[in-house]
Amino acid sequence: MKNELFERWMQQGNVTVPKMLLTHYSRIGLSETECMLILQLHSFLEDGNVFPTPSELSERMTIDVNQTLSFMRVFIQKGFLSIQSIEDKDRGVYAEKYSLQPLWNRLLSELGEEQHNERVNDVKDRKNNIFVMFETEFGRPxxxxxxxxxxxxxxxxxxxxxxxxxxxxxxxxxxxxxxxxxxxxxxxxxxxxxxxxxxxxxxxxxxxxxxxxxxxxxxxxxxxxxxxxxxxxxxxxx
Structure with missing residues (x-):
């Protein structure tokens, strides 16, 4: 019975969690609760629900609808989340969808800056080592x-x-x-x-x-x- 239940759970599918979000969310000012909300939103988007309601999101969280709505507004204000218009060609109407692309761009920018700083620090360290070598051999500054x-x-x-x-x-x-x-x-x-x-x-x-x-x-x-x-x-x- 347990094995059958486990198999049904597994058949519901998996969500690809971006590692750069898990490892760097705090660097861009996200709390654990905010990070989990983004992961839930990411899950809805991967399942094809491109515009989940605050109620749908809060059902998976320990925060209520009002808190969820407040967090979503903050995400938009901080440039982590955007709302885009999409055309339903079959019905001839426009709908809205969430996009987390601004968040991924922000994380990539942070990672690029971090790698740049690492390269700069590496160059500084190598230069300092060279200067020490010269001063040691020359016996003077x-x-x-x-x-x-x-x-x-x-x-x-x-x-x-x-x-x-x-x-x-x-x-x-x-x-x-x-x-x-x-x-x-x-x-x-x-x-x-x-x-x-x-x-x-x-x-x-x-x-x-x-x-x-x-x-x-x-x-x-x-x-x-x-x-x-x-x-x-x-x-x-x-």
Whole structure:
């Protein structure tokens, strides 16, 4: 008996509940009661009842007809709900229907703004990390001109923060801690199509290996080659 009752309930159909409403309703100023009323209205619309009465809505809620009507007015005032005219071509008359499209647009706008703010904060965090890296390696605070240079690398030249960090490491390896040297490294990487830290590492190793092979191989150098590390590539000479 219980299984038959459950099956009859399931045959009544399901309502697709927008997840963005459930997770963000409070951000646009909706209370739990208001959110549930919107879900009930959404359910009526999906079932084909495009203009349910306050009485029909309140029957599914714990609020009376007057409260339901008051909430519906607030939804319209806040731009969450609109009333549209539709033509019944068979009868030649016009009717009205509710639309929740303004609410969905508002939620999408909120989500877009949230994602934008997340991207802005992410950029700020990456910039702050880069500044810390430079100040740590340079052993001093960066000058306003140096800070502006880093900003230009990221905002105008579109160098990813990880690539700027990799170029800084190349400068450290070469013992050339100056912005002109690092800028030249970034320029050479971009020209060569180097876009990842791993590619930069391989690119640098190839240059250093080539430079090592070009050096005179004296007997003294040959006897010590196993204990020597590869010399740093001088990017300013490229």
């Amino acid at each position: 960066l000058s306003p001109m140096e800070i502006e240079t880093v900003n230009i690398w990221m905002d105008e030249d579109n160098h990813p923060s990880e690539m700027i960090g990799a170029a800084l490491k190349e400068g450290v390896l070469a013992g050339k801690l100056n912005f002109r040297y690092i800028d030249r490294i970034l320029f050479e990487w971009k020209k060569a199509g180097v876009i990842t830290v791993e590619q930069a590492r391989v690119h640098g190793e190839k240059f250093r290996t080539r430079q090592q092979r070009a050096q005179p191989r004296s007997a003294d150098y040959a006897s010590k080659k196993d204990s020597l590390s590869l010399p740093a590539y001088n990017w300013l000479d490229s």
